[in-house]
Amino acid sequence: NVAHGLAWSFYLGYLQLVLPRLEEAISAFCASHQSSASLWSRGSKRLFILIPINANISHKLENEDERVHFYDSLPNSQLDRGGVRGRVYKHSVYRSLEDQAHDCVLEYATPLLTLHSMSQDRSAAFGEPQRREQVLLFYRTLRDILERSLECRNRYTLILLNDEHEGDPHYLSKCILRH
Amino acid sequence: NVAHGLAWSFYLGYLQLVLPRLEEAISAFCASHQSSASLWSRGSKRLFILIPINANISHKLENEDERVHFYDSLPNSQLDRGGVRGRVYKHSVYRSLEDQAHDCVLEYATPLLTLHSMSQDRSAAFGEPQRREQVLLFYRTLRDILERSLECRNRYTLILLNDEHEGDPHYLSKCILRH
Ligand SMILES: Nc1nc(=O)c2ncn([C@@H]3O[C@@H]4COP(=O)(O)O[C@H]5[C@@H](O)[C@H](n6cnc7c(N)ncnc76)O[C@@H]5COP(=O)(O)O[C@@H]3[C@@H]4O)c2[nH]1
Numbered sequence A, B: 001n002v003a004h005g006l007a008w009s010f011y012l013g014y015l016q017l018v019l020p021r022l023e024e025a026i027s028a029f030c031a032s033h034q035s036s037a038s039l040w041s042r043g044s045k046r047l048f049i050l051i052p053i054n055a056n057i058s059h060k061l062e063n064e065d066e067r068v069h070f071y072d073s074l075p076n077s078q079l080d081r082g083g084v085r086g087r088v089y090k091h092s093v094y095r096s097l098e099d100q101a102h103d104c105v106l107e108y109a110t111p112l113l114t115l116h117s118m119s120q121d122r123s124a125a126f127g128e129p130q131r132r133e134q135v136l137l138f139y140r141t142l143r144d145i146l147e148r149s150l151e152c153r154n155r156y157t158l159i160l161l162n163d164e165h166e167g168d169p170h171y172l173s174k175c176i177l178r179h
Helices: A002-032 A111-118 A128-147 A163-167 A171-178 B002-032 B111-120 B128-147 B163-167 B171-178
Strands: A047-052 A068-073 A077-081 A084-089 A092-098 A100-108 A156-161 B047-052 B068-073 B077-081 B084-089 B092-098 B100-108 B156-161
Touching (some): A002 A128, A002 B002, A002 B111, A068 A171, A111 A128, A111 B002, A156 A171, B002 B111, B100 B171, B111 B128, B156 B171
Parallel strands (some): B047 B100, B047 B156
Antiparallel strands (some): A092 A100, B068 B092
């Protein structure tokens, strides 16, 4: 089951490494970005991870919603990983202009890009009908792993997006507001 | 089969992105690192990907072999990926001092870190006996994907390491020499 392994990979190779340092990175960011400091609520100092069921992932979030703008990157983390010296881990801060301004750390769950591409490559033995089911399995597996993780507690929010959002030009900013 | 998905992910989310740009990155590196320029052979301008069957991965290659030293990083690539603006992809150049000096781009296959950690987490439903078999499945799947990829042709070498290397303090430098 591809999704099972990708959820574990996403946790072990990324979330487990970056979430424990996230609060500190956001504080450093607010200290160096005065205009941002007042635009975070306590509940928003986490990584918002978007999981669209149809795995339609954009590389630029502002293309999904004109009220969402890339603001700046959080300070980078550098870690030695598997022979790569100082591998860089970074997150993007977005400003959402839905009624009032909000800053938040937002990104898609990148393993969904793999699920999407695999469903289009004939040799991957994985088609579009299975993809939806695999996205849901990815979401459930990841949710269960993260719920058991003490070091990641309260540092993330998984946002499962169903297809209704596809017609809405402001789904992302509304989503940010809701969470 | 976890290894099947991890091999596809490693190709679609990493090798397919970085290998086509590798030759250019190495040329730029040689131009800015005069002492390095003469230490590459034509066959060595590729990414050497280490795949130890026991999945025992080190984060610092020089800890594996005292004749191998981290020299510098190749120029970084930055790509917008899944909402992360300017995600950084970088590789490390190692100098091997086995008989004469050689420079090369070397790293472990990162998904093996996931296989290793999963085999140690009781909730991942994946134990040490299956791990060896999964590493071999990862290697074969990756090899087959890469052989079909025109854009990655001649830009990589997969190095499958069996357990005999474990006793040898210079296995890595000898390996580099051989390839
Ligand atoms: N050596 C190496 N250098 C890299 O820069 C790199 N980037 C990816 N990979 C490996 O390729 C495969 C596909 O990557 P993807 O991005 O889809 O999944 C990644 C991605 O969803 C997330 N992740 C890891 N690093 C980052 C990062 N810097 N920013 C955002 N997400 C990240 O966590 C997953 C697992 O990462 P790794 O377990 O490090 O190995 C990956 C994976 O096996 C890399 N391998």
